[in-house]
Amino acid sequence: MNKLTQITLASIAALALIGCSDSYSDKDTAYGTTVDTPVVAGALKASNRNAKFLVDTDAISLYTFDKDMLNTSNCDAECQKIWPLFLGADTGSEDIKVLPGTDHLAYRKHPLYYFVKDKAPGDVLGNNVKEVWHLVHAPIGSTDSQTALSETTIKQILLTDKDQRALYVFDKDTQNVSNCYDTTPTSGTGCESIWPVFYVSDLGALPAGMNADDFGVIDRDSTRAKEGEPTKQVTYKGKPLYYFSPDNKEALSTKGDWVKGVWHLVELASEKTPSQPTSPYTAEAVAKGKSIFTDPAKCASCHGADGQTPPLGIDNVIARYGDAALITQKLKDMRDNGNPQGRSDVMVGVAEKLSDEAIINLSAFIATLKK
Ligand code: HEC
Known part of the structure; x- marks a missing residue:
């Protein structure tokens, strides 16, 4: 078991007081700062970003489970009481398919689940539960199959370094042990070359809300560590922290998120974004509107079933309108304001009997009649 060195924040605070931070030499290695770098006040940041995540078509959040394997769920009956399966059928999308022989849908072979406490669109209460349940970051184009999946925007607060470079954790690491090394220390290829370790000798003052007890330092296996790279590594909640090379040291580049389903950003918190007002002119409204419209006693008798007949000549x-909101406005105007525009009194009489809901549904349907 590697030795866990706790970072002493009191000494850092003292150094900051005597003005040490003015004179530090920030000797950057390729990634992060090296072992002998003097104290850098505040090596970490809590960085905000908005990101898109997969949700079902009702905007309810979906999660993956780190203990699953590709195309295999390891969430048993007890687990499923808390994490109900996302069920469905193949949609023809390459990205979203059922697990072989089941109706449990998986995204790129990662089984998908709901969280029982999420009730409303945008709820993300399941995210990072026990550090093994994660929202599914939605790459561009992941929603080509609109029948089963959609996207939502969520505000995340990420753990980054002081320059806002994203930090990652690796599902294949165990508590306080890194399993990410190059093929050989001199090869320059392999895990460590792609995922450079994050190490600073002192984290400095932590951003508000971060807990010093969550951070530690482990020793890396010096026989396997990449030459010239730190032989120690900072951990968060026992998980070793890494950069991702293709992020290219750019602030808030997060290309490593969800790579192979086993690399994750470190999320300090996530919040649902205020739910966007959704259009009332849904497919369901169109269907309801159609049945009212074509009811012989209602609208079709004068307007024709396709709305193309000049009413009463x-x-x-x-x-011709083709715009549901405009039609709603006209119907409400005739219903609520008498007949300011000198419309046919027959039609005003019809409009006076319509409820708000009927007007929405009828408008949704009439808007589809434009040719
Ligand atoms: C008895 C015949 C009749 C029935 C039934 C009828 N309408 Fe009309 N509707 C008319 C006439 C006539 C006009 C033309 C009014 C004008 O331009 O003066 C009209 C116009 C309209 C307009 C256009 C208003 C505008 O400002 O241009 C809408 C929208 C409309 N009807 C919707 C409906 C809907 C929805 C129903 C069923 C709930 C319905 N109508 C039932 C006769 C009818």
Whole structure:
């Protein structure tokens, strides 16, 4: 078992007081600072970003489970009481398919789940539960199959270094032990070359809200560590921290998130974004509107089932509008304001009997009649 060195924040605070931070030499290695770098006040930051995540078509959050294997769920019946399976059928999308022989849907072979405490669109209460349940970061184009999946934007607070470079954890690491090394220390290829370790001799003052007890330092296996790279590594909650080379040291580049399903950003918190007002003119509204409209006693008798008939001979073909909000406005105007525009009194009489809901549904349907 590697030795865990706790970082002493009191000494850092004392150094900051005597003005040490003015004179530090920030000797950057390729990634992060080296072992002998003097104290850098505040090596970490809590960085905000908005990111897109997969949700179902009702905008309910979906999660993956680190203990699953590709195309295999390891969430048993007890587990499923808390993490209900995301069920469905193949949609023809390459990204989203059922696990072989089941109706449990998986995203790129990673089984998907709901969290029982998420009730409303945008709830993300399951994210990072026990550090093994994660929202699924949605790469561009992941929602090509709109039938099963959609995306939502969530505000995340990420653990980054002082320059806002993203830090990652690796599911294949065990508590306080890194399993990410190059093929050989001199090869320059392999895990450590792709995922450079994060190490600073002192973290400095932590951003508000971070807990010093969550951070530690482990010794890396010096026989396997990459030459010239730190032989120690900072941990967060016992998980060794890494950079990702393709992020290219750019602030808030997060290309490593979810790589192979086993690399994750370190999320300090996530918040749902305020739910966006959704259009009332849904497919369901269109269907309901159609049944009212084509009911012989209602609208179709004068307007025709396709809305193309000039009503009572008046040259006002309603199919031409094609805009649900505009139609709603006209119907409400006729219903609520008498007949300021001198419309046919027959039609005003019809409009006066319509509820708000009927107007929404009818408008949704009439808007589809435009040719
Ligand atoms: C008895 C015949 C009749 C029935 C039934 C009828 N309408 Fe009309 N509707 C008319 C006439 C006539 C006009 C033309 C009004 C004008 O331009 O003066 C009209 C116009 C409209 C307009 C256009 C208003 C505008 O400002 O251009 C809409 C929208 C409309 N009807 C919707 C409906 C809906 C929805 C129903 C069923 C709930 C319905 N109508 C039922 C006769 C009817």
